[in-house]
Amino acid sequence: xxxxxxxxxxxxxxxxxxxxxxxxxxxxxxxxxxxxxxxxxxxxxxxxxxxxxxxxxxxxxxxxxxxxxxxxxxxxxxxxxxxxxxxxxxxxxxxxxxxxxxxxxxxxxxxxxxxxxxxxxxxxxxxxxxxxxxxxxxxxxxxxxxxxxxxxxxxxxxxxxxxxxxxxxxxxxxxxxxxxxxxxxxxxxxxxxxxxxxxxxxxxxxxxxx
Numbered sequence: 678x679x680x681x682x683x684x685x686x687x688x689x690x691x692x693x694x695x696x697x698x699x700x701x702x703x704x705x706x707x708x709x710x711x712x713x714x715x716x717x718x719x720x721x722x723x724x725x726x727x728x729x730x731x732x733x734x735x736x737x738x739x740x741x742x743x744x745x746x747x748x749x750x751x752x753x754x755x756x757x758x759x760x761x762x763x764x765x766x767x768x769x770x771x772x773x774x775x776x777x778x779x780x781x782x783x784x785x786x787x788x789x790x791x792x793x794x795x796x797x798x799x800x801x802x803x804x805x806x807x808x809x810x811x812x813x814x815x816x817x818x819x820x821x822x823x824x825x826x827x828x829x830x831x832x833x834x835x836x837x838x839x840x841x842x843x844x845x846x847x848x849x850x851x852x853x854x855x856x857x858x859x860x861x862x863x864x865x866x867x868x869x870x871x872x873x874x875x876x877x878x879x880x881x882x883x884x885x886x887x
Contacts, residue, residue: 716764716833721756725786733766733831741827744771749820750786755833758814763834765805771826774798777806779813791817804828810836 716722716734724730729751732742758781778791794808799820816833 713835714832715755715759715761715835716753716831722833723754725752725754732829739829741767741769741829743825743827744773744820744822745825746822749822751818751820752786753816753818753831753833754783755814755816758812759833760810760812760836761816761833762809762811762836763805763807764816765803765830765832765834766828767830768799768801768804769827769829770824771799771820771822771828772824773820773822775804775806776819776821777808778817778819779808779811780815780817781812783815786817 718730718735722734724733729742731737732739733751734753761779764777774796776793776796778793780791784790794811795806797804797806799822
């Protein structure tokens with residue numbers, strides 16, 4: 678009886694671990710990408726143009742940053758290297774295209790070492806560009822504008838699955854998640870006696886009073 682009880686305890690612990698890992702995985706798959714904008718002044722992000730910095734990544738409402746006809750280049754620096762997925766901004770009237778390049782180290786704007794990730798036309802109201810996932814600390818925006826306008830609300834979103842892994846879930850951080858996953862994947866220290874049958878899904882043992 679003691680052997681059976683110990684076996685059921687190990688089986689329940691492993692089952693709980695698997696349930697936790699599976700639940701977090703499903704949560705990661707269903708979590709929206711737009712869970713954390715990291716292009717924010719209060720999170721350590723900066724723009725090489727101070728006017729653009731105030732207009733694009735500060736928490737204060739602004740009238741936006743003016744894009745004149747021709748080429749405009751801005752460099753956004755994040756607080757650290759991030760695995761980024763999507764960039765977006767509000768577009769008010771500008772037409773043309775934007776080219777986005779990335780780097781993990783500081784480069785001159787005109788450097789040939791920038792890694793071009795994406796290029797697409799500016800779209801009305803909101804321009805959203807799929808980048809990754811790709812690693813970057815510096816993001817360069819090269820605007821080729823045919824008709825002037827204004828942009829605002831610059832946002833950079835990291836890869837969704839990494840956001841879930843790095844965000845507290847029920848008071849547990851990424852380290853706790855990793856440890857829970859390891860518990861779920863770890864085999865039991867010892868198996869049941871070979872003569873024991875597979876345990877039922879649920880066993881009810883009544884207590885008999887003397």
